[in-house]
Each structure stands twice: as structure tokens, then as C-alpha cells.
Amino acid sequence: MSHHLSGPDLRSPMGDARLDMTDLFAFTGAGDRTVLILDVNPVAPTGGDAFHPDAVYRINVDTDGDHQADVAFSFVFSQPRDGRQTVSVYRADGPEARSHDVGGERIVNDAPVSFANEPEVVTAGPYRLSAGLRSDPFFVDLEGIVKDFRWTGVDWGADKNVFGIVLDMPSSALGPDADSVIGVWGRVSLRQDGQLTSVDRGAHPSLTAYFNQEDAKDAYNAGEPAQDWDTYLEPWTAVLAHTGGYDAEAAKEALRTVLPDILRYDRSRPAAYPNGRTLTDDVTSARLNMISGGKITSDHIGPHTDLLDDFPYLGHPHPAPEPV
Numbered sequence: 001m002s003h004h005l006s007g008p009d010l011r012s013p014m015g016d017a018r019l020d021m022t023d024l025f026a027f028t029g030a031g032d033r034t035v036l037i038l039d040v041n042p043v044a045p046t047g048g049d050a051f052h053p054d055a056v057y058r059i060n061v062d063t064d065g066d067h068q069a070d071v072a073f074s075f076v077f078s079q080p081r082d083g084r085q086t087v088s089v090y091r092a093d094g095p096e097a098r099s100h101d102v103g104g105e106r107i108v109n110d111a112p113v114s115f116a117n118e119p120e121v122v123t124a125g126p127y128r129l130s131a132g133l134r135s136d137p138f139f140v141d142l143e144g145i146v147k148d149f150r151w152t153g154v155d156w157g158a159d160k161n162v163f164g165i166v167l168d169m170p171s172s173a174l175g176p177d178a179d180s181v182i183g184v185w186g187r188v189s190l191r192q193d194g195q196l197t198s199v200d201r202g203a204h205p206s207l208t209a210y211f212n213q214e215d216a217k218d219a220y221n222a223g224e225p226a227q228d229w230d231t232y233l234e235p236w237t238a239v240l241a242h243t244g245g246y247d248a249e250a251a252k253e254a255l256r257t258v259l260p261d262i263l264r265y266d267r268s269r270p271a272a273y274p275n276g277r278t279l280t281d282d283v284t285s286a287r288l289n290m291i292s293g294g295k296i297t298s299d300h301i302g303p304h305t306d307l308l309d310d311f312p313y314l315g316h317p318h319p320a321p322e323p324v
Helices: 094-098 142-146 207-211 214-222 225-244 248-255 283-291
Strands: 021-029 033-040 055-062 071-077 086-093 105-112 122-124 127-135 161-170 181-192 195-202 263-266
Touching (some): 021 181, 021 263, 033 055, 033 181, 055 161, 071 094, 086 094, 086 127, 105 122, 105 127, 195 214, 225 248
Antiparallel strands (some): 021 033, 033 161, 055 071, 055 181, 071 086, 086 105, 122 127, 181 263
């Protein structure tokens, strides 16, 4: 899976689906606007019927290539009441962006969250925001992967939902050069007893699922991208040697694409993973090709057809499954 169930033992971090980041996207939308999407809560609303009110959902942006956040958007949600919830968004810049906690300027104040079919879209100055229950855009033959790559033709994500956070802005809002390269990653942190703890983070799809041992996932989720190369080059090289027959130099070259775990997006070129990521990019096949050393090139599942042509891009949610 992409980044679904990213805690140990194929569970959500801390056993709470509301804290489980599933996917991150970065692309350019209509009108030269940079679109950033963070999806959480796999199989929503089964795992949680609202965003976690004690969590900080974060999209970090590196604008100068030093693997540290220069801009950070923090999304914090109210306590849900009577099926309603609101979200406020904060933008932090410079050194303040490197703290996991909420900081900076509040750019969206108490916007409504949508749990119905139609999205809530809020405009606040140069920003547009939509948060709520949406169709999961991730596509994969998960059963085929589990069955040693004997493909079933069934898309696991075809009827699944997530909680989507979609933010867009003029591309110039992320640096004076609207065509510059940015790096993006997501993080989810939880406040407990006055302490904020990072419980999930990531950017590139399907890394922790294939590369991290179960006892390493919590440390990975709490880590910083700036330390990824030094921390994970050796163990992940061993994974590629085992799964794809890589030698040390070939593994090092392959891992340069995903370490540090920051999604680089050169906005002077069209978005197509690993240059950013759109909702239709076949990231499952890209990761299978990588880990197999080119022996497995596709799971033969195509992108979803329920995507919207315009903001907020994520499709309408599927009906909740009937209780068993």
C-alpha cells in the first residue's frame, strides 16, 4: 500500500486511523496554482468519523534544498459535535517552520469540514482549502502483491475513502520564483498530556511498507528527513540487495530518488512521479519496479475515474459499507 497502515504490525500509528497518513500529492493546478494534498484515515469513516482534535496535521515545504522545512502549513481541527467539525490553518516560515507544533500566521479560521458528498471549499486571501471525507485516489492490486505477485485484477482502493486535506495557492506563495524546485513531506503529530509527539510522516509512496522492519517504523515516523540518508542508506541497501539483486552502487543510485523522504517537485516541468505526484500517477508500479530490480514492472491496475477536474480534485466519497 502507499503509506496506509504505517505503524508496526500493519496497524495505524498508535492504533488510531485518524493519525494514519495515507498519501501526499504535489502538482500544479489551473491558473498556475501549486496544489498540496495530504490524505489520512484509511478506510474512512470506519476507522474514525472525524479528524483527531488533538492532532497537528502538517505539510512541510523545503524551498532551498537543505532538507528542512522553510514553510509549514499546520491543520488543526475542532472537537467534532453533532457530525460537524471545523479546521484552522496556520502558515509558519523560516526557523519557525521547523517546529512540529502550530506556529506562524493563521491563514484560515474555523472553516467547515465536509462529511457529506459535496466538498466544502473555502477561499481565504490567496489560499483555497477543502477538508473532509473523499474518495481514496490510491490504486493497487493489493491481494496480488500479498499473493507473491499473482495478479487478481482487483483494485483494492476502488471503493475506499480517506479524509483529504487539499490546499492550493499561487505558485509564487512558495518562493519568488514560481517555477522553482520545492520539496514536500507530510507529518501527523499528537498532543498528549501537554506533549506533542510525531507519530507519522512521509512523502514518497510505499517506502515504510517495503523498507522498514516492524520495530523500526515508530522511529521512522518520528524522524526528520534531514537524517534519512545517514540513517537508512545501509539498511535499505540491504533490502534492495535481497529483493532486487542490487549491488551497493546500484542500490545507492536507486535510493537517491527516495532518500531523504522528501517529494521533490520541479515546478518548471509537468508533475509526474517522482517529480511531484498527481492523482493518476502509477506509484505502485514504480515502487514494484524499484524493489524488484526491474523484474516486476506493473500490477496492471489503472487510476481511478472518479476524480474531479478542478479543486479539490479528490472524488466524491463512496457510500459507507453496510455493517456486518
